[in-house]
Amino acid sequence: xxxxxxQSIVRSYLDTFFPSFSAELKTILAQHCQVRxxxxxxxxxxxxxxxxxxxxxxxxxxxxxxxxxxxSEFFIYHLEAGNACxxxxxxxxxxxxxxxxxxxxxxxxxxLVPIALMDELMSQHKTWYYFVLETYxxxxxxxxxxxxxxxxxxxxxxxxxxxxxxxxxxKSNEFAITHQQIADDLNSSREVxxxxxxxxxxxxxxxxxRNTIAMTSR
Numbered sequence: 380x381x382x383x384x385x386q387s388i389v390r391s392y393l394d395t396f397f398p399s400f401s402a403e404l405k406t407i408l409a410q411h412c413q414v415r416x417x418x419x420x421x422x423x424x425x426x427x428x429x430x431x432x433x434x435x436x437x438x439x440x441x442x443x444x445x446x447x448x449x450x451s452e453f454f455i456y457h458l459e460a461g462n463a464c465x466x467x468x469x470x471x472x473x474x475x476x477x478x479x480x481x482x483x484x485x486x487x488x489x490x491l492v493p494i495a496l497m498d499e500l501m502s503q504h505k506t507w508y509y510f511v512l513e514t515y516x517x518x519x520x521x522x523x524x525x526x527x528x529x530x531x532x533x534x535x536x537x538x539x540x541x542x543x544x545x546x547x548x549x550k551s552n553e554f555a556i557t558h559q560q561i562a563d564d565l566n567s568s569r570e571v572x573x574x575x576x577x578x579x580x581x582x583x584x585x586x587x588x589r590n591t592i593a594m595t596s597r
Contacts, residue, residue, distance in 0.1 A: 388414060389490060392437040396461040397510070404504045412490040417483040424464070424481035430471035432491035434464045439487025440548070444564070445479050454564035455479060456521040457548055465518040468511060471497060535575050537565055542585065546594050553593040 386409040393405045400408070413432075417423050423434070423441060441458040443466070458464060458481075470477055471494040492500075500507040528537050541564065545554055562572045576592070579585050586593040 385414065386410060392435075392488075392490060396437050397435065399506055399510060401504060401506045404500070404506050407496070407500075407504075408490070408492065411496055412492055415489050415491055417487045417489065419483055419485045419487075421483050422480060423483055423487070423489075424467065424477050424479070426477060426480060428477045429474070430467050430477070430494065432493050433467040433471050433497070435490040435492065436460055436462045436464075437488050437490055439483060439485050441481050441487055442484050442564075443479055443481050451566060452563045453566050455525060456518065457484075459548065462517075463510070463514045465514045468497070468514065534565070534567060534571065535578070538572065538575050539579070539584070541565060542592065542594065545592075552595075553588075553591060555591050557590050 389412045390405055390409040392414075393400055393408060397405075412435075417439070424443075426446065436458050437460055439460070441464075443455045443458065443464075445453045445455065447453070464481065466477060466479060469475070501511065502508075528540055532540065538561070541561065545556065546552060558573045558576065559569045561567075561576075562569045565572065576585070576587060580587050583595060585595055
């Protein structure tokens with residue numbers, strides 16, 4: 380169980396990023412959650428891993444993806460402060476292993492909710508129950524967007540859609556990202572992505588910098 384000092388830190392994070400939680404729920408989570416920090420580039424979840432807790436993100440950003448046998452990556456979605464990992468919720472409660480990977484793309488702080496609490500939280504705290512349902516719904520909609528993008532969009536359309544999402548994610552018109560990172564996320568080659576980015580720059584949709592992209596107003 381957390382010390383009084385740790386409880387106050389957890390409670391502060393919950394008040395800031397999960398304001399929909401009831402006061403009683405926040406008290407229980409503050410008593411039992413652990414705060415864990417992941418450094419940029421650190422794996423937070425691996426294929427075949429069992430879960431002892433589910434994660435609430437309170438700072439930073441997390442990338443979820445699948446990795447093929449040849450090591451190539453397939454991007455699924457990002458998590459940021461105020462989000463929870465739906466997969467860890469499912470796998471933790473059903474004692475199943477993860478089928479995807481999660482990596483911190485910047486310093487990320489999480490609140491770890493023990494799986495021993497999950498049944499109690501779902502049955503006795505409506506705000507947690509509704510939060511879990513909303514988390515499942517949001518992640519499912521994001522997965523549908525990924526499927527639609529692959530099935531119905533050309534690579535240049537997928538790239539523009541991806542960059543618009545990055546702009547929303549970083550809440551800035553300019554963000555740091557390499558052509559190789561984009562290629563990995565879109566399961567393409569760096570050469571193809573670089574060529575498409577150059578065409579977008581020529582169309583006035585963005586400006587390319589050294590490992591940065593600045594989206595322009597249209």
